[in-house]
Amino acid sequence: MSENKNKLTTSWGAPVGDNQNSMTAGSSGPTLIQDFALLDKLAHFDRERVPERVVHAKGTGAHGYFEVTHDLSQYTKADFLSQIGKRTSVFTRFSTVAGELGSADTVRDPRGFAVKFYTNEGNYDLVGNNTPVFFIRDAIKFPDFIHTQKRDPRTHLKNPTAVWDFWSLSPESLHQVTILASDRGIPATLRHMHGYGSHTFRWVNAEGKSVWVKYHWRTDQGIKNLDVDLAEKLAGENPDYHTQDLFNAIENGDYPSWTLYVQIMPLEDAKAYRFNPFDVTKVISQKDYPLIEVGRMVLNKNPENYFAEVEQAAFSPATLVPGIDVSPDKMLQGRLFSYADTQRHRIGPNYQTLPINRPLSGVNNYYRDGNMRFDGNGGRSVYYEPNSFGGPAESSENKQAEFEVNGMAANVPYDDDDFYTQAGDLYRLMNEDERTRLVRNLVNWMKPVEVEEIKERQIRHFYRADPEYGKRVAEGLGLPVPNNIL
Structure with missing residues (x-):
């Protein structure tokens, strides 16, 4: 067995260099199809x-x-x-x-x-x-x-510890988490x-x-x-x-x-x-x-x-x-x-x-065969392109419109890492009753989390969005507001 047993790998054993950011053309993309780790991961999933x-x-x-x-x-x-x-x-x-x-x-x-x-x-x-x-x-x-949203492979039960561990380590989730825990969540x-x-x-x-x-x-x-x-x-x-x-x-x-x-x-x-x-x-x-x-x-x-x-x-x-x-x-x-x-x-x-x-x-194309092909499978018509027999051909006017890309191809995140402004704005838009229900829902959701560090890490995110938001969740969980907020 390899000594590098803690290294994340692809399905064929190659080490993965970045599991947080797909390979893109510059920080704004688009994503490159050459990112074999991304395609392998998604195809398996x-x-x-x-x-x-x-x-x-x-x-x-x-x-x-x-x-x-x-x-x-x-x-x-x-x-x-x-x-x-x-x-x-x-x-x-x-x-x-x-x-x-x-x-x-x-x-x-x-x-x-x-x-x-x-x-x-x-x-x-x-x-x-x-x-x-x-x-x-x-x-x-x-x-x-x-x-994290599915069942634990050992207990076959939902696992709130996994849910909040992932969210607390992925601060970009805060805006959606706030919406989901609000009245709009159901x-x-x-x-x-x-x-x-x-x-x-x-x-x-x-x-x-x-x-x-x-x-x-x-x-x-x-x-x-x-x-x-x-x-x-x-x-x-x-x-x-x-x-x-x-x-x-x-x-x-x-x-x-x-x-x-x-x-x-x-x-x-x-x-x-x-x-x-x-x-x-x-x-x-x-x-x-x-x-x-x-x-x-x-x-x-x-x-x-x-x-x-x-x-x-x-x-x-x-x-x-x-x-x-x-x-x-x-x-x-x-x-x-x-x-x-x-x-x-x-x-x-x-x-x-x-x-x-x-x-x-x-539909007019040259796709053929495959399991459960229950139509005429193209019949006896020409089955390749380009061809000399009048089969369907491309229409250049329907090509995707061009757009500019630039930057070095690399596994990089977006330039913007402000995960808190919009979540905080949403919290401040709520009236007092809505905030109370939001905090109650979050507290009840987080109580089963088995690791205190995960709760504290998530409270920091709430606090950075709005200090009152973080304090109220912390109080509901019976935890102090962490000292190292920033």
Whole structure:
């Protein structure tokens, strides 16, 4: 056995030089596909659960439509957004993140909010959550983060010590942790919560000009959250409460709807903005970049078969259409690979041919064979490209728009390491009752942690966000505020 038994390695035994930062072109990215440690880690993680989803296993969904209400063609050439009144069929899936397929709906957890648009130019997936930020900002940390949310390999129980150990060693999580422990951590129903694209994306117009964009789904039903005691009671009495509520509402003709807004940022603004707009642990202030209405989504039809439509529905942020591109967001860059890869493992390499995933606009390519290929497999048509027989060919006008990258290729973090300002701002926006519930939820969550050092380390993060925040959590845990705050 090697003497370097404490060195982290890849699956083939090579030592890993940096397990906190993926290799990017400069500190702002994008992520480089040559980062073999990242790809190996994500590819293995994608295959850790058979057959349910590794994350977002418990979910429900519905069919509906999206209708454009405002003309934003000056910003994007995406066909489904091209004119006021245009309707596009959608399928939307809501989910919890950490729990298994049979887990309770009313737990404290982010909710997945994934929308598949069946556009005239192919499918477009907008895959986000019900929170505007996330726990981490680099995809290389995602498998480790999700491991802390799953069951301990020895006890097969949830492990709060692992959860808080990871968060306390990953201060970028503080903003999301504050949201999750607040009233918004348990929505009353799936109909009464907002949704977000979370990441920064890029829109490109017909002239090839680009802007950065953030997506916001605003519930037309209003925000409602569950009291923690009622949520716990429902988890025992009706673990499918959210699933049932959505199904019954649609079945009774009470169709839920959301209005889609975007924030638009000129490309050049990203370089000078006070927060890195590609860091998914941060929000872009709506005072600086106000919400602009795009359209409205209505869910008006329940699935006929849960497995065929909800369980086999496959989403990926890499499922894009002309006029919508990605940003150098490091978490997004990892998701571009990981989401589609895990679907290939979970439901097969031909998952896009399943009815729920198949684009209404049709598919023309040279993909062939693979398990569960149940269509005509391309028939006798030409099966390679380029060819001399009139097969489908590339359309240069649909290439991704160019953008500038610079810097040395290296495993480096974002330049910005301010993990506390926005979390502190959020705390100070809360009224006294909201703060009291936030602190109570955090204290009850942290009490089972077995290592005092972990609690103290996390209290330092709360304190740096806002001294009152840290002091109140410390008092609730019966601990002194650590002396070495800074």
